[in-house]
Amino acid sequence: MSIAKLDGGLISTGAEWTFELLERYDHAIHDIAANEFGLDTYPNQIEIIASEQMLDAYASAGLPIGYPHWSYGKEFIRNEQAYRKGARGLAYEIVINSDPCISYLMEENTMAMQALVIAHACYGHNSFFKGNYLFRQWTSADAIIDYMVFARKYVMHCEETYGSERVEEVLDSCHALMSHGVDRYRHPTPLSVAEERDRQREREEYAWRQYDEIWRTLPTRTGAAASQKAAAGRFPAEPQENLLYFIEKYAPKLEPWQRELVRIVRKTAQYFYPQSQTKVMNEGWATFWHYTLLQRMFDKSQVDSGFMIEALASHTNVTMQRGFDQRGYGGLNPYALGFAMMCDIRRICEAPTQEDREWFPEIAGGDWQKVLDFAMRNYKDESFIGQFLSPRLMREFHLFAVADHEDEDDLVVDSIHNEHGFRRLRRLLATQYNRDQLLPDIQVTQYERSGDRSLTLRHQRSRKRPLAEEANEVLRHLARLWGFTVRLETSDENGRLESVCEVRS
Numbered sequence: 001m002s003i004a005k006l007d008g009g010l011i012s013t014g015a016e017w018t019f020e021l022l023e024r025y026d027h028a029i030h031d032i033a034a035n036e037f038g039l040d041t042y043p044n045q046i047e048i049i050a051s052e053q054m055l056d057a058y059a060s061a062g063l064p065i066g067y068p069h070w071s072y073g074k075e076f077i078r079n080e081q082a083y084r085k086g087a088r089g090l091a092y093e094i095v096i097n098s099d100p101c102i103s104y105l106m107e108e109n110t111m112a113m114q115a116l117v118i119a120h121a122c123y124g125h126n127s128f129f130k131g132n133y134l135f136r137q138w139t140s141a142d143a144i145i146d147y148m149v150f151a152r153k154y155v156m157h158c159e160e161t162y163g164s165e166r167v168e169e170v171l172d173s174c175h176a177l178m179s180h181g182v183d184r185y186r187h188p189t190p191l192s193v194a195e196e197r198d199r200q201r202e203r204e205e206y207a208w209r210q211y212d213e214i215w216r217t218l219p220t221r222t223g224a225a226a227s228q229k230a231a232a233g234r235f236p237a238e239p240q241e242n243l244l245y246f247i248e249k250y251a252p253k254l255e256p257w258q259r260e261l262v263r264i265v266r267k268t269a270q271y272f273y274p275q276s277q278t279k280v281m282n283e284g285w286a287t288f289w290h291y292t293l294l295q296r297m298f299d300k301s302q303v304d305s306g307f308m309i310e311a312l313a314s315h316t317n318v319t320m321q322r323g324f325d326q327r328g329y330g331g332l333n334p335y336a337l338g339f340a341m342m343c344d345i346r347r348i349c350e351a352p353t354q355e356d357r358e359w360f361p362e363i364a365g366g367d368w369q370k371v372l373d374f375a376m377r378n379y380k381d382e383s384f385i386g387q388f389l390s391p392r393l394m395r396e397f398h399l400f401a402v403a404d405h406e407d408e409d410d411l412v413v414d415s416i417h418n419e420h421g422f423r424r425l426r427r428l429l430a431t432q433y434n435r436d437q438l439l440p441d442i443q444v445t446q447y448e449r450s451g452d453r454s455l456t457l458r459h460q461r462s463r464k465r466p467l468a469e470e471a472n473e474v475l476r477h478l479a480r481l482w483g484f485t486v487r488l489e490t491s492d493e494n495g496r497l498e499s500v501c502e503v504r505s
Contacts (some may be wrong), residue, residue, distance in 0.1 A: 011302050015110040015310075022046065022105075024426050025115045026122065032296050033123040037369065039289070041126040042141060048107050048205065054094065065148050067155035067264065069171050088206025095121035096274075097129040099141040114312040115303070119293040129376045132281070134274035144271055151264045158257050170258050174244060174265035179439055180274045181244030181266040202250035205316040222487055239443035239458065243478065244269070246444050252453050253483030262481070278338055280381045284338015286374075291315055291339070321397065337397075341384070344393050345372055355391060386430035391422045401428050406464065442488070454485040472501065479503040 010023050026046065028318045033039040064367045096102040103121040105114055129135050140147075158167045171374070174181070178224070240246050244266040248259050294311050303494045321336040322329040349368035357364045375384060394417065401415035401424065407466045413422040417427070431437055446456040455478075457468065479486040 009301055009458060012111060013304060013306070015112070016124055017109070017111040017114050017123060019048075021111060022048075022114060022118070025111075026118055027367050028297060029115070029119050029293055029300055032293050032300075033119075033127075034274045036296065037289075037292070037371075039123055039127040041101065041123055042098075042130055042131055044126065046100045047102060047123065050107055051223070054104065054106060055357060065145070065152055066268075067148075067152045067171075068280070069168070069175070083259060085216065091119045093117035095125045096144075097114045097139055097271075098143055098145050101126040101129065101141075102145075107483055110310065111306045112303075113314060115297075115307075116290050116314060120286045120290035123188070124289040125282060127289070128278075128282050128376060131373070132274070132278060132380075133378055134278060134380055135206045138274050139271055144375060147267065148186050151268070154260060155307040156266065158261065162257065163270075167205040167261065169480065170261045171265065173481045174262055176474050176477040177243050177247075177481075178265060179418050180442060181242060182268040183242050183270065184273075184435075235447050235449055236444060239445050241441075243442070243444065243457075246447075247481050248452075249476075251482050254481065258481075261329045274380075277380045277382070277433075280334045280338040280341075280433065281376065281379065281384050281443065282338075283335045284340075284342050287315070287335050287339040288342035332397075337385075340393055341388055342372060344390055345375065345388055353392075359390060360388075381433040382435075385433060386426060389426045389429065391417070394422055394425055399425050399429070401425055437462065440465075445489075452485065453483075453484050454487060456487045456489065459488060459490045460495075461498070463492060464492075472503070475501060475503045479505045 011028060012021050025046070035040070046461055093106070101122065103118070103126075111116065123194065129139075131142060135141070140244040152280040155167060155171075168224045236246075244262055247254070248262040248266060251259070251262075254262070294303070294308065298308050319333070319334050319336045319339050345363070348360055348364055349366045349371055352360075352364035377389060379387065400413060400417070400421070404411045405412075415424040441460040441462065442457055443460075445458045448454045448456075471488075475486060475488055483505050485502060485504050487503075489497055490499045490501075491497050
């Protein structure tokens with residue numbers, strides 16, 4: 001292995017890496033990313049980990065620290081067994097939306113792969129985390145690690161104080177409702193560990209002050225007066241979509257420490273909310289930039305042909321789109337679609353065709369760096385595909401739509417490669433990345449505060465799709481947290497009540 005200065009030819013040759021080499025490649029990539037392409041990133045923190053540590057990171061959803069729960073151990077064993085049997089591989093890296101941005105690199109990687117994942121994670125994903133509007137509005141990159149340390153300590157304290165079984169029951173139920181513990185419109189307050197501790201102490205003190213035996217001696221309202229009060233006090237005034245937040249605030253029987261556990265799970269779910277809506281964009285952006293940055297290093301003679309052949313081989317494997325009849329097909333590969341769209345936007349800006357000028361008059365012939373930066377900052381998967389997917393890419397991916405209507409025996413080719421078909425295809429594909437199409441619409445509609453304290457939820461059906469078989473089990477988890485009867489009403493697209501499912505605590 002040979003080493004040269006950054007300004008004097010190749011940085012290195014050969015497959016072996018050292019920490020000194022990692023630092024030199026990081027400096028070289030940073031110079032190109034920041035000074036030539038203007039990528040704005042958080043400071044980087046690079047960690048080298050072994051395969052078992054990578055499996056552990058998989059189990060804890062990629063966070064470097066988290067609260068203990070049996071499901072993480074189960075996930076670790078499942079991934080480990082599949083990995084040892086050769087049924088699955090491991091990611092080359094894991095990157096965390098934090099400030100500084102933490103990137104985990106596998107120690108088994110070659111030097112070329114280490115450089116690729118530095119470009120991919122430390123400058124691709126990192127700049128996306130810092131720039132995209134969903135991450136700016138919904139996450140606190142500078143506080144998430146401290147908050148998870150706080151969460152871990154709190155959960156472990158609860159296990160010591162109240163017993164691991166009681167803590168596990170609450171966390172099990174919260175995890176079952178995690179996808180329904182997110183605010184989509186109301187922006188959360190920024191995370192602050194000090195403020196979280198102060199609020200926790202204030203909530204406990206307030207709950208203690210409210211407890212007074214004298215309230216037990218007050219007479220209760222009966223008859224018409226009670227009915228009038230119940231009618232006037234319908235609660236909540238408007239349907240509430242964040243089930244975990246409603247439980248945290250209003251569940252009648254939860255103790256203060258249990259409410260704090262609900263809050264921790266809710267905050268964790270909110271942290272991952274932007275990632276679920278930007279998978280195509282995030283991976284496409286990171287893949288585009290590792291490809292562009294490494295190509296620029298090759299043009300500057302900082303890496304050799306052997307380096308690029310290895311890097312491009314891995315790049316090609318990641319961005320390959322399998323056919324529907326090929327083994328391993330799992331739908332559209334987000335790396336393939338995202339990378340292709342980023343490259344296509346650059347092509348439309350640099351070498352537009354007449355078709356491009358008709359479809360994208362605002363960006364055809366423009367500055368590709370400015371257009372890509374604008375798209376990265378202001379879109380999510382659904383709107384990004386709806387705005388920038390071109391007819392050329394639809395042809396290259398061989399996309400067409402097949403209609404499978406419930407009341408018809410035959411499948412119908414709904415959209416083909418013509419003007420109307422392209423626009424409908426783009427709209428249909430964008431809809432598939434709409435979060436509202438992936439999760440059932442379930443909202444709290446009534447809490448009988450003055451009656452039996454039951455909770456009523458309404459499920460609004462979409463396209464006649466029923467709830468999954470696990471719905472009753474999830475409802476039992478909700479009833480466990482609520483402490484009283486929970487009722488789930490299902491209505492059709494027109495609002496007509498179809499069925500009612502009731503679970504008693």
